Amino acid sequence: MTTNHDSFTYKGYSYLIPACCNSNPTIRFSGFKLELGEQSFSGSEHEERMFIVSDADNDCRLSIRMDETDCGDDLNATYEVTFHIYRVGEELPVLTVTEAMQTGYYFEAKFPPLTQPLDAGAYFLLFDAALEDNDLTLEWQDGRLFLPFFILKSRDKSTLPAVETAKAVRPQDECRTQGYTSGALRLQLQLAHPIREMHELTAICYTEDWEFVACDKRLVTPRKCSQTTRHFCFRWSKIWMAGRYTAILMYNREPFAAIDFSYQGKTVTPCTCRPLSAQDVAYHVAKNNRATDGNTPELLHKCIGLARLTPYLTNLLRISEYNRFCENQQLAALKVNPYVSISSLTTFRAKQVAFCLPKLSGYQISEYKQTDCAQWVKDEAPESLLESRKEVAFTLYNIGILCSEKGAGCLAALESAVKETGVYWALTLCGTADEIKRLFAISPTLEQYVCPEYRIQIGLPSAAEVVHLMQDQLGEAGISLDSEAENRLALQVYRHIDNINTWTQKEMRCFVMQGMVKQLRQRIYTHFINGKEIKQSNLGVLSAADISLDAWLANRKEYAFHGNCTDIEQSFAESMNRLNEMVGLQSLKDTLSAIFCRIRFNEHRSRLGLPAEAHGAYHFIFTGNPGTGKTTVAQLLGKVFHALGILSKGEVITTGRNELVGTYIGQTEEKVNKLLERARGNILFIDEAYNLYTDSDDHRDYGSRIIEGLLPVLAEPHPDMIIVLAGYEDEMERMLQSNPGLKGRFSYRLHFEDYSADELMQIAARFFKRNDYLLSDEAEQLLRETVAQTLAAKDRCFSNARWINQFIASGILPAMAQRVMQQPSGDAGLYRTIERSDIEQAIGTLQPKATIKIMPRRRIGFRA
Structure with missing residues (x-):
């Protein structure tokens, strides 16, 4: 075995790597995880890379897992890939593993078992690879990738730190004379003994209602291990209201003490310390709070009072x-x-x-x-x-x-x-x-x-909960408070809490928007017309003069409470999520997002008292081949525009030439008028709309009468209706050119591209996942080949998503059912797994036929 070594430098230290192991191929991967026992991390940006181990963990093994690996073009070749784990400052790796990797397969590599637990300290994982997943924050240097991480020891009762004294301090520049403000609060601890190096101290702060405030962590480095004074900073965007707060201390992620203090707006607040045991509720609150992992539980803030x-x-x-x-x-x-x-x-x-x-x-x-x-x-x-x-x-x-x-x-x-x-x-x-x-x-x-x-x-909300809810509502409107305004809001809520703790969230929002934000806009407007200087930094900041809860309560009956904006935003988001979940159509999604953002922008300007564009007409032309999602998008448009208040109902009324053209003079106009009446408040979707137009001069062809009947609605500025004309691109263009007044009535023209092979496979994969089916590797490969061959032979009548869904539902699944029921069993996997033979039989049953080309419409009447 060779003893040659290559050397490299990483963060000021020199390391050696065996030359025989330095032959990794260039690999790519879409998912990564480093595991130790039941602990793991994936290397994402906001994830902590740390393992907590004890002396009893010597039977645990470090392992690496990767998804969708890519080693090169040869899908059948295997490559030897080597990974090393180094302790920072030590020349040679403490663990090394070499495993075979193959393109397209799940990969796992287990390091040798630990003969003894790894010492606490800083480590890094070294491997040669090209990076594909942008969510990972690996460090790249000299053609190598590094993943730094820490190993900490679980707490030892003999080394638990003892807190002698503690105090909570608000910075003088933030507190000033107004104690009820947002910003930082510092916790200063005096420990009885120093803490050993490579141990972590964490402090998590909560209100008396158990609302999470902030979390601060301190990793004790060798340079600071002799210190007995420790400082933590709790920076909070909410106002520090009067009341009791608790800071739970954790030693290597194990809660061991609670620091209690009663904040009353003073710069310095004395604290008391008490030990925690596994029987204390506070112990389990900190242990199970995901804030220690940088992810505060969002569900705790869904309604007032839930935090408690x-x-x-x-x-x-x-x-x-x-x-x-x-x-x-x-x-x-x-x-x-x-x-x-x-x-x-x-x-x-x-x-x-x-x-x-x-x-x-x-x-x-x-x-x-x-x-x-x-x-x-x-x-x-x-x-x-x-x-x-x-x-x-x-x-x-x-x-x-x-x-x-x-x-x-x-x-x-x-x-x-x-x-x-x-x-x-x-x-x-x-x-x-x-x-x-x-x-x-x-x-x-x-x-x-x-x-x-x-x-x-569940009792009535506290003054702190009311103030923090108002802050959230102001934040949604892009408005903040200066320190004097924060203090004034807190004091006024304290004074009137018995009157406002029974308010609904809608009533609180009304006070926020009409009682505070409107005052801010009025003040700025007064400064503007009087020629006073207006600083841009003050446009979205409330001052104390803008807050008068006393006047609001005195004149409360004069204010009308508006609709719940949160419900509108939620409905809009749900509809947009369904649109974004559709495969492909990226340019379409971008265009629609821009339209909807402009509508929402004007809605918010109107609520803030600013001039805003009135709602206009939003009529669309959809062009594209069959099965590209035009009808589905129209249905989602109805829901989104209804959520935005543009449509009163938001349903989709679908029609075509055959349903509108009459057989005698006047019947076409009658049908069109009835349809428009039914379509009020909805989307009128006319598929294959190019059939409304012919180049015929025959007076018996009433298609042009339909277009003429649509023009008055298209000209209305606020029609409470959206008309969507859909069809093939060339035919739609000829129809629009036929009537000069028609083309200008449609503000938006959206083209639906044909699906690619990968996108059709995504649609198929979603079908299988939704209905709990699995594809064997051979079946997936044949399906992909079938899709590619079908696309190569398609014409413009190819039905895209409709074709792949029909191929599955009418070809693959019946073939699978026939195969399985020949030898039925109780094995659930048999009823879930689609085999290659099922695809082959579906191809034989539903071999894509030659599509019929659309011929030009025959002229009606005599020809010259």
Whole structure:
């Protein structure tokens, strides 16, 4: 074995690499993961590259996984690929692995087993490769790729740091005389002893309602390991409101202490420290909070007051962890069913929280159901509702009726289901506090099985929650507050909290937009007409003078509450998501996105009191061959324009020449007028619209009458209708040229390109995934070849996506069914996997025929 070595330099240190191993091919890959036991990271930009190990982890092995590897043009060749792991500062690698890699296959390489746990410190993975995935943040140097990462040791109780003193400090320049502002708060700790190098200290700050504030981490380097003073900075975009805050300290990701302080707007706030154990709720809140991984749980902010439910959710999360433990240990089905009650002033708030519970708490369920108990009691067999409850999360509301004589049968069925713990399911009871109390009084069974720690009470929002919601709404409008405005808003909300904590989010939005943002616009306008200087930096910043909650409450009845903009934005986003999920059509998507963004832009300007363009007409010409998605896009357009308020209904009315042309004078006009009346508020989609035009002079051809009937609507500035004409490109152009007044009425012309072979394969792949089918490698290869050959022989009548869907549904799946049912079995894989023979039979059955070319329309009447 050769002992020659190549050398390289990385971050100031020199390293050696065996020359015999330095022959890696150039590889590409679309996915990457480095694993150690159950821990892993993929090298993405915002992901922490760190492993926490203990002395008992010597049986764990580091491994590398890659997806969609590409080593070269030879698909059958295999290549030896070598990876090295170095500890920073040590010349030779501590681990090396060489594995065979083949283009197009999943790749996995396992490093040799560890004879002893790796020491804590900084490491890096070295390999030669070209990079394809832009989400990875690998470092490139001298033709080599480096992936740095850290290894930390799990906490040792003998080395846990002890906190002697702590204080919270607001920077003087941020706090000034106004204590209730956003910005930084620094936590200063004095430790009893220094912390060993290559250990991590983390501090996570929460409000008294358990709203996540910020997370700060400090990796102790050799240069700083002798220090006993540690500083953490919590930078928050929200206003620091008066109240109790808790900072949970973690040592190598293990919570060990909590720092409590009561902030009252002062520059310096004393703190108290208390140790944490695994029995503390705060311990599990920090342990399970994804903020430690740089990803704050977004669901906790879906409604006011949900953040304070964190302790309840943490207890439920521990149930899910226990269930997973049982499964991993291959124990019998011993699951703790989550039975929860939620009381609130309104049923809507309780149902909103109930809907979030399965996602927040990791329920292992397959279905979610909400049931109105008033409807349930009408069921002649009340037990039937719960018979299929396995792995289902049930939410029951209007539970007061269960306490009546009519609800006795349903209550008995519910009690019976709750007591049968052999079936895993989840139950959430939603109601007012009085309804929950009466239900537990009449049913000792439910009171016993719904433990006190799982009885969630949603109260009125606190002043901090109200202020932070208003800040969020201002942020959505692109508006911020200066420090004096932040302080004034906080003080006014404190003064009037009893009046505004019952407001709906719509009412709060109205105050934000009409009571604050409108005042800002009016102030700027006054400065403008008086010739005063207006700094650009002040255009989107509220001052204290713009905030007057006292005046708003005094004149509250004079303000009209507008529609919920959040619902509009959500509906718009859902419709656009469906459009973006369509395969191909990128230029079309870009054009539509630009149109919709302009409409939204003018909507936002109007809400802010700025001049905005009025809604106009949005008529479209769609050109392209069959099966390119024109009808589907028209349907999505209806939903999007309805969400934006352009259309009152948003449905699609589809028609063509045959449905419009009459057989006698006047009938065509009558049909067109009826159709336009039906199409008001919707999209009128005329397919093969070029058939409306002929170059015939025959007075019996009424196609031109249809066009003439459309022109008045096309000329309306706000028609509450969108007309879409679709057809082949050349024929549509001739039709538009036939009438000079027609072409200028269509503001947008969109062309739908034919699908490529790769795009047709994507459509097929989505069909198979949606219906739970798998393609064998040989079947996939033959399908790809069939698609390519069909495209090579296509003409303009080729039906694109329609063809691939028909080929699958009418050719491949019937062939598969015939093959499988010749030798039926109980193997699920047999009913899911499509084989090459299925594709071959489909080709024989549905061999693409020669398409019929469209001939020019025959002239009607005499010819000269």
